[in-house]
Amino acid sequence: MNTSASVAPSEIQPALNHLEQELSAQAVGVTLRNVTKRYGSFTAVENINLEIQAGSYTCLLGPSGCGKTTTLRMIAGHEDITSGDLLIGERRVNDLPPTQRNTAMMFQNYALFPHKTVWENVEFGLKMRQMPKVERATQVNEILEIVGLSKFADRKPAKLSGGQQQRAALARALVTRPQVLLLDEPLSALDENLRVKTRSELRRLQKQFGMTFVQVTHGQDEAFALSDQIIVMDNGRIDQIGTPDQIFQQPSSRFVARFVGDNNIFMGKVREVATDTVQLEVEGIGRVLCARQNQPAEVGMAAACSVRSDSMSLQPYPPADSTAPNQFTARVVSVEFTGYVTRVSLLSEATGEEITYKARSNDWEKQTVAEGQLVTLTWSSNDCVFLAH
């Protein structure tokens, strides 16, 4: 049975066009309302509310055990929902089996059937849906052509490279024409270079087909590069929902600030509250003026602020005006050249806290600061995000 006969390029375009139309026309959103998942006394996901737009790329981001995979599996129907409502499009699908949800899932490590060829793997979903053989063959060939695996149709998964396996898994998920594609760490098994390449391929496919993609990831780079919307999760709860830019520029909690990148977080007490600024008293630093983004603030409350390690600047010690806010004395502990960026670790003289400063390597080379030297770090209050929690 050689069903993998290659299709001439001129035949792909029309196939592609009609698939694009078909997939983008049927893309729907996903809504979670007060969704909770408990295993016995353990709460994996607690009271989640979430709106995922049709045709958007959403990443569930968080450390392992934060409930992101459970959330994805609940959307797919591989986990029951303890309470709450799950809507795919307008349909409430709480009690529907996976097949009737019009979702498809791409698994971590792909879960390709090892005893079936690429072609049979991709065909599987259609075969289970009892699609006639001829129609099946057309659709499988079409999707294999799109992911560029036609030549490998007769191979078993073990004879494919990591990238090819990834594409085979993608083809298998897409061939059933899902309304929502759910991806569980689809890039984690690939090496760094391939990951970046495959990442942009995924994004391109998602845009081309206008499909709704929901992806689980623990890598902020991946989430930033792919998403229209990022959902940061911790301990079974949603910490922040926002665009990559919002998450990066304005983390809404200490957890997000810590998880999302090289933010320096300072704990302190609120001294003064204005409409769009808050003044904190931070031990070892003194006054810190930060921007306030709709976060509740009260004089006297314990709070924190976060400054990105690349939006600080290094000044010689001692500072010109030692009473000015937003400045901080520390000793350079180590300097790490990481390529484009140079990472500097500093230790606060007053509190023993560790701080990270990042500079473009080109800029750093012009500095004369050496390890062991005392410096003053300053930052603008606009770059300092007030965090109530």
Next chain:
Amino acid sequence: MTKTWKSFQPYALALPQTLVFLLFLILPILMIGLVSFWQFNGYAMVREFTLGNYSDIFTSNVYLTTYLNTFKYVLLVWFFCLAIAFPVAYFLAFHIQSQSLQIILFLVCTVPFWTSNIIRMISWIPVLGKEGLINSLLMRLNLVQEPVTWLLYSDFAVVLGMVHLYSFFMIAPIFNSMMRIERNLITAAEDLGASGWQILREVILPLTAPGIAIGSIFVVTLVMGEYVTVRLMGGGQSASVGKLIQTQIGSLQYPLAAANAVILLLVTLILVVGILRVVDIRKEL
């Protein structure tokens, strides 16, 4: 000096095992092969070449019936072992979630092996006999007027005994195969719309095939050479090639017994090769 030693080392390591095999496996088989061509004069072997032992076997109806009967046992025992082992292994591998319970239940499957085969076979007699448990129950309930006689000393009893003895040899490799199936594959099959039966047929069964093949090899080779169960449970009513060989040895007809042994060995090897051709078991080894 060191170089010659290095190249000699692997052979030296393999030598003890090779000697054991040569001495205790190859040599005896060759001797059996040799004896199978010797003559028998009624009370002793005569070292003279003959094909008579083989032609006797191939022309006698008694022998043919015995061989056919042995194949019947093999087929029935294999079938029932598989029919029991597959669901048991499936239950252990896929329904029991806790790993420690899985191991405990798997060990429970081995409990019968704590008693010797012969005692286990003899224990069937008070259950299946004319005055046995089953018959007395049937009589009490007035379901039968006369004791059911085919329960013991019959083909039924022989097959029952062998299934009892050998089903574990099928359970173990199938369980092992099933435990190697990634759970994600089953979720993936569900996600793609497969029903329980479809998952079984399309995913679990093909991936369990090597385990079934290994279990089948165990069961087939064990049953092909069986004579204890045939003797105890068949009570002289049933015959197998193994039992035939034993009888012939008892009456000192060594050449004939050897010829039967050679044929039995060849047939068993053909069956094993046949199984290996159908299923690729390399993955399991």
